[in-house]
Amino acid sequence: MNRLSHVRIVLVETTHPGNIGATARAMKNMGLRDLALVAPRVFPSGEATARASGADDILAAARVCRDLQEAIHDCAVVIGASARLRTISWPQFDPRECANQVSADSAKTAILFGREHSGLTNEELERCHHLLHIPCDPEFSSLNVAAAVQIVAYELFLATRQRSVGEKAGQAPATAGEMESFYGHLERTLYDVRFLHEKKTGPSVMRRLKRIFNRAMLEKKEIHLLRGILTAVQFRKRPQV
Amino acid sequence: MNRLSHVRIVLVETTHPGNIGATARAMKNMGLRDLALVAPRVFPSGEATARASGADDILAAARVCRDLQEAIHDCAVVIGASARLRTISWPQFDPRECANQVSADSAKTAILFGREHSGLTNEELERCHHLLHIPCDPEFSSLNVAAAVQIVAYELFLATRQRSVGEKAGQAPATAGEMESFYGHLERTLYDVRFLHEKKTGPSVMRRLKRIFNRAMLEKKEIHLLRGILTAVQFRKRPQV
Numbered sequence A, B: 001m002n003r004l005s006h007v008r009i010v011l012v013e014t015t016h017p018g019n020i021g022a023t024a025r026a027m028k029n030m031g032l033r034d035l036a037l038v039a040p041r042v043f044p045s046g047e048a049t050a051r052a053s054g055a056d057d058i059l060a061a062a063r064v065c066r067d068l069q070e071a072i073h074d075c076a077v078v079i080g081a082s083a084r085l086r087t088i089s090w091p092q093f094d095p096r097e098c099a100n101q102v103s104a105d106s107a108k109t110a111i112l113f114g115r116e117h118s119g120l121t122n123e124e125l126e127r128c129h130h131l132l133h134i135p136c137d138p139e140f141s142s143l144n145v146a147a148a149v150q151i152v153a154y155e156l157f158l159a160t161r162q163r164s165v166g167e168k169a170g171q172a173p174a175t176a177g178e179m180e181s182f183y184g185h186l187e188r189t190l191y192d193v194r195f196l197h198e199k200k201t202g203p204s205v206m207r208r209l210k211r212i213f214n215r216a217m218l219e220k221k222e223i224h225l226l227r228g229i230l231t232a233v234q235f236r237k238r239p240q241v
Helices: A017-029 A046-052 A056-061 A068-072 A097-104 A147-169 A176-192 A202-216 A220-241 B015-027 B046-052 B056-061 B068-072 B095-104 B120-124 B146-169 B175-191 B202-215 B219-241
Strands: A008-011 A036-038 A063-065 A077-081 A109-113 A130-132 B007-012 B034-038 B064-065 B079-082 B109-113 B129-134
Touching: A008 A017, A008 A068, A008 A147, A008 B175, A017 A036, A017 A046, A017 A056, A017 A097, A017 A147, A017 B146, A036 A056, A046 A056, A056 B175, A063 A068, A068 A109, A068 B175, A077 A097, A077 B034, A097 A109, A097 A130, A097 A147, A130 B095, A130 B146, A147 B007, A147 B146, A176 A202, A176 B202, A176 B219, A202 B219, A220 B175, B007 B068, B007 B146, B015 B046, B015 B056, B015 B095, B015 B146, B034 B056, B034 B068, B068 B109, B079 B095, B095 B109, B095 B129, B095 B146, B109 B146, B146 B202, B175 B202
Parallel strands: A008 A036, A008 A109, A036 A063, A077 A109, A077 A130, B007 B034, B007 B109, B034 B064, B079 B109, B079 B129
Antiparallel strands: none
């Protein structure tokens, strides 16, 4: 089983062949297989093979493309790694959010990593549905391209493994809408049991509770469980009202 | 502010200077500064400096040690990265668990990464309080040493950032004991509101609830908030019993 077979790593105009080899190794460590190289400066290369150390099969199967379009033409989702946090209002997420979304989906997805020194051009980023930013020290924020691939591949591996456990039970991540209704139900229940009341109202308490449940990244079935509990609580208190 | 100043990365008998440079870069990207090198084959080296690309200050400050003891003598906590999951009963965690523990503590901590081909010896692993295993494809589980450092450094950066947000509010992670009492309180409350009852008892429901709250990595103050809610629920239902 390869649950990440729908994910393609695309390296755009990579200068150092060593980075291509290190990327192949990082991918194989985390169960990724599909590598596309857009106009690499040197490929194939002994240095790439050396750095791949055992992931030569990924290199051998890598597709060398003339341009970005050729590398992503069959992809439904395109995500671009960007060192700079953009001010432009563009859907942007971190590796964990990215991994949760990508692993929840089976649509062919390309994740683009740009040139060693200049990353992806604005025109290339505009081809992306989402931007991916890896959190790091803002004072030294340029990650090596293979290191960036390693972090993203690691998060993809974790998200996929967690999901594969979940899927056995037919679980899927809750949607934003389901989370909102859950929070509404939770707040009403807190008023019902008078944990919240005219002197102590919702906002700050709800903000703290949302922090907790957002971190937990709830699945649909977990929402059903929690709302079942809220309903039981509401039912038990109703007779008193 | 450097919240990771108590964390030292120790590379043991690294063969390729490029990996030392890549490690320095991975560290600096994530706010780590303290690098110790145990008997590196080649250091200093132009290749290390090249791969550090801008993290030469980390290399310049790196301590070269004759043996492991010299590298860890002042450390209260020693953690050893191990590619193989050990059968021996040794405290073992993954990068995220490691990062949460290390970032919660200020004790001088060394994280050891072994030789490119053979990792850490059993004798070296026995010097460690914890083993650190990076989840990856068991069929291709040897990560490049600098890539392994990058993943661990990334998790440390995330855990520290999350904690720094929390600390403003004087928050600290809940202890295992606090989690257990919380779960006990939660289960009693579920019986009180008859969500659980003789026909539908705790284990599987509690297991699912624990999965949720364990994922959320609760802070002490969050436990107090949640238990306050449980108490309010118990109080509201008592009159009916």
